[in-house]
């Protein structure tokens with residue numbers, strides 16, 4: 130990290146399944162309010178719960194959290210939550226595209242899709258973080274970030290309620306770091 | 321040809337066929353093409369060869385590239401808004417012209433017709449529905465669907481309509497259930513209201529002379545890049561009466577110039593007449 134310039138990264142992408150809500154909340158509550166990258170969060174949602182997920186996450190977050198509209202620009206210091214029932218893609222010009230195509234790994238939004246589009250568009254300038262989850266969605270996306278030389282962090286399976294997601298990622302490649310939620314917060318605050 | 325990219329492929333597709341996907345959103349069109357390559361176990365070079373030589377293959381390709389997912393009463397809150405706030409304003413009109421652009425397999429069209437019938441306005445309604453994909457247009461015409469795939473939307477509709485009118489027809493009034501199968505088909509009095517047509521928003525002019533009171537274009541523009549979106553929205557703007565409405569999908573927005581030419585309420589964008597139009 131040492132020799133990478135200020136504002137090197139274009140975004141941080143975080144993925145987890147429905148159960149990772151409390152971890153994401155914790156991370157966003159712990160992150161400093163002057164954080165200078167956009168954060169994209171893709172969480173699996175329980176079907177047919179018209180959730181207060183956005184409200185819930187916003188409650189404690191130090192950064193504003195919003196569900197992007199199609200072709201919105203991403204801005205530093207904002208958190209973008211993938212809207213329910215849409216896949217969220219990152220485009221080359223730092224805008225978002227939405228899609229309603231078929232579920233992937235039983236999921237829409239799919240973490241793989243968001244992650245792999247971020248790695249296609251930003252190549253090494255992306256930080257991928259995969260959290261606790263009960264599904265392998267996200268592992269392939271993380272692997273792609275890794276292959277394009279982005280920075281990868283997997284939540285320590287020992288700190289996960291359900292470790293299927295992190296373990297699926299660890300089976301595919303060796304990430305730059307394996308961290309606890311507190312470790313992730315510290316890492317982000319030192320970027 | 322070793323370094324053929326999906327962009328140059330799209331240029332070739334445009335040159336050799338009526339189809340132009342060059343200005344679709346990069347990431348999603350690229351992934352759709354990758355999916356085609358994977359499904360057919362072919363290279364981009366193979367794909368290009370077939371594109372140049374095999375017309376039937378190209379038609380099938382359009383079906384594979386386009387995203388046709390749809391639902392009955394998709395995003396119920398939008399339909400609720402239309403039923404309570406928007407459509408009742410059309411009562412005084414002699415005719416109500418409606419266009420569904422990118423109608424896919426027709427669920428959106430029949431959802432809408434049901435609401436107009438519930439408002440007692442079905443007789444005034446003239447509906448056209450278009451899509452680039454010939455296959456989905458044929459299916460929309462058939463109006464035949466699987467009950468199990470639509471069950472939860474049907475329940476949502478029945479709950480919604482009873483909330484506003486305890487004498488309302490339930491969904492079952494509008495279709496015939498096929499005995500011993502999972503299929504249902506919409507009744508003729510709805511089906512015959514719709515003129516379906518294959519039409520490409522990108523490379524063809526709008527094929528209608530009349531203007532519209534309501535244009536649905538939901539979850540179609542998300543597949544286009546911002547410049548293309550703008551060009552298509554301009555066409556819609558020109559084809560709407562003053563006070564007419566454009567209905568977009570749940571997380572779509574108008575950007576740039578047209579943001580100021582429509583008044584937004586939820587996903588419903590009302591064309592503001594040039595006379596009323598003032599900067600605040």
Ligand SMILES: C[S@@+](CC[C@H](N)C(=O)[O-])C[C@H]1O[C@@H](n2cnc3c(N)ncnc32)[C@H](O)[C@@H]1O
Nearest residue numbers: 386388390422424451452453520521522538539
């Ligand atoms: C996701 S579906 C939306 C269906 C419906 N409007 C809804 O929201 O449920 C998108 C549709 O747009 C159609 N489409 C894509 N490009 C088009 C074009 N250039 N012209 C007309 N239709 C197009 C696709 O074939 C597909 O059926």
